[in-house]
Amino acid sequence: AVFSIDRPYSYLIPESLEDRVRPGMRVTVPFGRANRRCEGIVLDVSPDREFKNLKTIDNVLDDGPVITAEQLSLALWMRDRFFCTLYDAVRVMLPAGMWFAPNGTRRVSDKLQKYVTLAVPGEDALEAAGKKQSRAPQQAELLRTLAAIGRCPVSELCEFTGAPAASVTALEKQGFVTTDMVEVYRRPDLPEADGAGPITLSAEQEKAYSGLKKLMDADGPEAALLYGVTGSGKTSIYIRLAEDAVAQGRKALILVPEIALTPQFVAIFSAHFGDEVAVLHSSLSMGERYDEWKRIRDGLVNVVIGTRSAVFAPLDDIGLIVIDEEQESTYKSENAPRYHARDVAKFRCAKFGALLLLGSATPSVESMYSAQCGNYKLFSLESRYNARPLPQVFTADMRRELRSGNGFSISSALQAELERNIERGEQSILFINRRGASRLVVCGQCGYTYMCPNCSVSMTYHSAAGRLMCHYCGHSAGVPEFCPECGGTLKFEGAGTQKVEEELKELFPGVGVLRMDADTVSRAGSHERILSAFEKEKVPILVGTQMVTKGLDFENVTLVGVISADQMLYANDYRARERTFALITQVVGRSGRGEKTGRAVIQTFTPDNEVITLAARQDYMGFYEREIELRRMTMAPPVRDLFSVMVSGPDESEVMRSSVKLRNSVAAYLSGNRDARVLGPAPAPVARIMGRYRYVLWVSCPNSRAVRDMLSHVMRQFASDGKNRGMSAFADLNPPD
Numbered sequence: 001a002v003f004s005i006d007r008p009y010s011y012l013i014p015e016s017l018e019d020r021v022r023p024g025m026r027v028t029v030p031f032g033r034a035n036r037r038c039e040g041i042v043l044d045v046s047p048d049r050e051f052k053n054l055k056t057i058d059n060v061l062d063d064g065p066v067i068t069a070e071q072l073s074l075a076l077w078m079r080d081r082f083f084c085t086l087y088d089a090v091r092v093m094l095p096a097g098m099w100f101a102p103n104g105t106r107r108v109s110d111k112l113q114k115y116v117t118l119a120v121p122g123e124d125a126l127e128a129a130g131k132k133q134s135r136a137p138q139q140a141e142l143l144r145t146l147a148a149i150g151r152c153p154v155s156e157l158c159e160f161t162g163a164p165a166a167s168v169t170a171l172e173k174q175g176f177v178t179t180d181m182v183e184v185y186r187r188p189d190l191p192e193a194d195g196a197g198p199i200t201l202s203a204e205q206e207k208a209y210s211g212l213k214k215l216m217d218a219d220g221p222e223a224a225l226l227y228g229v230t231g232s233g234k235t236s237i238y239i240r241l242a243e244d245a246v247a248q249g250r251k252a253l254i255l256v257p258e259i260a261l262t263p264q265f266v267a268i269f270s271a272h273f274g275d276e277v278a279v280l281h282s283s284l285s286m287g288e289r290y291d292e293w294k295r296i297r298d299g300l301v302n303v304v305i306g307t308r309s310a311v312f313a314p315l316d317d318i319g320l321i322v323i324d325e326e327q328e329s330t331y332k333s334e335n336a337p338r339y340h341a342r343d344v345a346k347f348r349c350a351k352f353g354a355l356l357l358l359g360s361a362t363p364s365v366e367s368m369y370s371a372q373c374g375n376y377k378l379f380s381l382e383s384r385y386n387a388r389p390l391p392q393v394f395t396a397d398m399r400r401e402l403r404s405g406n407g408f409s410i411s412s413a414l415q416a417e418l419e420r421n422i423e424r425g426e427q428s429i430l431f432i433n434r435r436g437a438s439r440l441v442v443c444g445q446c447g448y449t450y451m452c453p454n455c456s457v458s459m460t461y462h463s464a465a466g467r468l469m470c471h472y473c474g475h476s477a478g479v480p481e482f483c484p485e486c487g488g489t490l491k492f493e494g495a496g497t498q499k500v501e502e503e504l505k506e507l508f509p510g511v512g513v514l515r516m517d518a519d520t521v522s523r524a525g526s527h528e529r530i531l532s533a534f535e536k537e538k539v540p541i542l543v544g545t546q547m548v549t550k551g552l553d554f555e556n557v558t559l560v561g562v563i564s565a566d567q568m569l570y571a572n573d574y575r576a577r578e579r580t581f582a583l584i585t586q587v588v589g590r591s592g593r594g595e596k597t598g599r600a601v602i603q604t605f606t607p608d609n610e611v612i613t614l615a616a617r618q619d620y621m622g623f624y625e626r627e628i629e630l631r632r633m634t635m636a637p638p639v640r641d642l643f644s645v646m647v648s649g650p651d652e653s654e655v656m657r658s659s660v661k662l663r664n665s666v667a668a669y670l671s672g673n674r675d676a677r678v679l680g681p682a683p684a685p686v687a688r689i690m691g692r693y694r695y696v697l698w699v700s701c702p703n704s705r706a707v708r709d710m711l712s713h714v715m716r717q718f719a720s721d722g723k724n725r726g727m728s729a730f731a732d733l734n735p736p737d
Contacts, residue, residue: 003716006085008043012056021045021057024065024072028058041067041090066094066297068314070351077347080705083712083731084337092337093312095290111287112181114154116168119178122147128176138163139171146177154179185291188284196271199236208379209237213244215377216320216355223346225326225371226359228381229618230589231388231553234359235265238322239272241357246273246302250319250354254305255341257328258547259283263528265305265324273303280306280313283527308333311341311348318352321345326358326367327582329575329736338732342367361589361620362582365631366638366734368624384593391560391591391598393616395607398564408503414561414601415507422511422540426596427556430543431587432500432563441468441479445488450477456688461492462519473690500543500563512537516544549587555594560587565604565612573685573737574636577611581623584615635677637734641703643711644696644735646684647718649727652693656681658724659695662714666699669710676701685737703733 011029013021021027023042031038037058067075067090075089082089118125129143141161146152154168171177201209208226215222228234242252256265259281270277278292278301295301297314304313308331311321323331323342331341342358349356358367358376371378384390396411406412409432421428441461442449450459452470459468461479469476483490492499497517504513516530527547534542535554542548562584569580584602592598604612614623631639645662649655659681670676677700684694701707711731718729 003085003712003719006079006087009040010051010054011040012051012054013045014056017057017060020060022065023069024067026061026066028061030055030058041087043072066098068316070348071312071314073351074312074344074347078337078339078344080708081343082337082339082733083708083715084339088337092309092333092339093314095293096286098290110183111186111291113184114179115151115182116146116154116157116172116177116179117151118143118146118176120176122150125176136167136170138167142167142171143176185295186285186287187291188279188288196268199240201236201240202233202385204381204383205233205237205385208381209240211377211379212237212241212355212357216241216244219353221349221353221356222377223349223356223370223375224358224377224379225363225367226357226379226381227363227368227371227620228359228361229384229390230361230586231384231390231593232361232381233385234324234381235268236385238324238357238359239269241320241322241355242269242303243272245319246276248319250317250352251301251315252303252320252322253310253313253315253318253345254303254322255310255324255331255345256305256307257325257330259307259527262305262307263531264553269303269305276300276302278304278313280304280310282307282309308341311344318348318354320355320357321349322357322359324359325586326360327362327364327578329579332736334736336730338730338735340734362585363620363624365578365624365627369628369638388592388595389597390618391588391600393588393600393602393618395612395616396601396603397607398603398605408507409500409563410503410507410561411601411603414603417559417561417599417601418504418508418541421559422508424558425538425556426558427534427538427554428541428559428561429548429552429557429587429590430500430504430541430561430563431545431548431583432497432543433545433567433583442491443483443486443488444491446483446486448483448485448488450479454689454691455686457686460496462498472686497543497545504541504543508541511541512539513541513543514539516542516547518545546583548590549583552590553593554590556596557590558592558594558596558598560591560598560600562587562600562602562604565602565615566606569606569609569611574631574634575737577630578627581611581615581620584612585618585620588615588618635700640675640700642734643699643701643703643707643731645699645711645715645729645731646694646696647681647727647729648689648692648694649724650692651726655693655695655727658718658727658729659697662718662729663697665714665717666697666711669714670699670701670707673701676707 021042023044025042027040027042028037029040071093075086078084078089079086125143125147129140132140142157142163145157145161154165158165168177172179212224215224226234226237238254245252254265256262262279262281266277266279278296280289280292284292293314296304299316304310304315323345326342333339345356367376370376394413396413398411401411418428450468452459452473452475454475455470455472457470457472459470462469467476467478482488497515501513501515514530514534520526520530533539538556565580565584568583569576588600591600602612602616606612610626636642647655647659647662663678663681667678670678679698681695681697684696687694715729715731718724
């Protein structure tokens with residue numbers, strides 16, 4: 001959607017549609033000088049017929065509102081807050097399959113199933129069955145079955161009796177049965193879950209739960225941070241609070257940061273809530289996601305579990321919203337609307353008078369800062385459930401490994417611990433923050449590296465396909481035998497998940513290894529299959545990216561390895577320290593969650609770095625106190641908000657020119673604001689993606705309506721300037737990197 005046309009438009013409702021059009025419904029309308037047919041959302045309906053020269057609505061696309069009044073107010077708030085159009089905000093709330101394709105056909109439709117119903121009394125059906133037994137035995141069998149059950153799907157009836165559908169048609173013509181089409185819901189394959197008994201909380205859990213329950217029972221909205229070490233039992237508290245919300249006739253919404261975490265969460269919650277649980281995430285098929293959305297909208301669901309966009313689930317009376325692993329950057333959208341699920345959840349909790357509960361073993365610096373300032377109530381779980389000890393953590397100095405001639409990504413210390421686990425029949429998880437086989441392909445003679453022709457990044461070698469790939473635009477290329485510049489020998493430097501998997505198979509022949517990254521979980525349900533195999537088949541080693549760092553709870557996992565802690569630490573990003581600490585702490589916490597004591601090995605070239613040492617000690621508050629002082633010194637979030645404005649286009653000189661002009665406009669508006677600093681423009685960390693150059697302008701200042709209005713105005717001016725044709729610009733608040 002374009003900023004220049006982001007405003008309400010008035011249309012006449014034809015008499016034929018007067019009884020059908022209501023706010024929150026979608027319609028098709030003629031738009032623009034060419035009267036191009038477009039989809040629109042009805043914001044309001046007025047009985048005033050004094051308008052003149054208005055165009056007329058063509059058609060109504062829905063039988064009822066697809067956006068509630070609460071969601072419409074949320075969309076208006078998002079438009080102001082996240083520099084998006086109203087259309088962008090509304091669109092993100094609806095399942096993708098609901099939107100109509102350009103040719104006017106819907107991408108996904110309701111699933112209908114044919115049902116058959118007995119149309120005569122059971123005694124008459126049995127009498128007719130007896131008469132038909134000799135000449136129409138299949139019809140007789142259908143009548144006997146329907147006399148017992150009355151109604152069922154035609155497909156199930158035919159499968160059970162062995163009769164063809166033609167026999168049902170014959171009975172319908174004779175007046176014995178009727179058939180009709182019934183909408184059925186496509187449900188995702190959910191993990192098997194047995195019924196669960198009441199949850200028993202420890203004294204520490206009970207104290208936190210009681211305090212949170214009081215907040216949830218309060219008259220108005222509340223927000224709380226549940227800070228608990230890994231394995232402290234935060235999920236049990238979530239379930240108890242969700243049960244309380246449902247008992248009050250209200251709904252609970254549980255957000256998780258990764259699709260990979262949903263199977264275990266769904267299994268646990270389904271054990272307590274049965275079919276009243278719905279799941280929303282991007283790995284569902286379009287039909288499944290659409291039908292889960294309808295189940296929620298129709299009030300058939302009390303608990304919704306999902307990833308970021310599930311925050312828009314059409315629940316009618318929310319009592320609790322939980323954001324688990326709330327520190328994760330995946331809760332922030334990178335595309336318009338660039339919302340943070342936490343902010344949307346706050347708005348919805350305010351509307352419904354609900355409790356927002358943020359949970360984490362490593363809370364974001366922003367959330368802990370809000371808790372320290374009193375904006376959130378703080379509850380802590382300082383020990384693991386059943387007093388299980390935290391893992392023993394060892395640091396492997398990779399400088400010594402290199403000096404000793406170890407050419408593997410796996411240190412001798414980690415190799416020895418893996419051998420111990422394999423001998424004991426215990427399992428291990430290895431984490432590396434890069435997928436692929438090698439970090440880059442480089443010439444050993446001239447230093448040539450393969451760069452993506454569309455993006456300013458090096459390409460990653462994937463051994464499964466034997467090709468180089470760009471993880472930004474998807475461009476791929478084969479690898480020649482020799483350097484194209486000097487003819488020298490090519491070397492493979494660095495390691496990714498594929499390379500680590502290959503090394504493990506070389507070090508431990510015949511030992512099962514599973515890999516979990518974006519390449520292996522791209523198909524729907526594949527993450528569930530990998531985790532199920534790891535748990536049920538007791539595969540010895542699971543190696544993966546960030547997907548394996550949080551939420552996973554396997555009793556037989558007693559060893560965790562962090563392959564390269566430094567890979568994340570020295571990024572040019574003010575959140576790099578926080579992100580590194582959280583990832584290491586979270587993945588270490590996957591170890592020793594059962595009866596056996598856990599161990600962890602952190603591999604690093606800088607073992608004395610304070611982030612590494614604090615993560616090894618699992619000392620979150622020690623890290624937070626150092627980090628918040630650093631943020632104060634640099635005036636970075638959460639001490640001061642940070643707005644970014646990015647300009648992109650195919651011509652770097654034009655992008656730079658427009659960025660400078662935009663910067664001058666922003667600086668002029670903020671010239672009297674002593675709390676504001678304008679930085680840049682400068683090339684983005686990845687300066688070119690998919691052939692478009694990117695420059696970024698930063699504004700450090702308190703977040704206010706005046707500043708947001710000013711940036712929106714500047715963006716509209718940019719979009720309307722003919723000199724900026726072919727370029728785009730967008731603003732963001734506190735971007736994740």
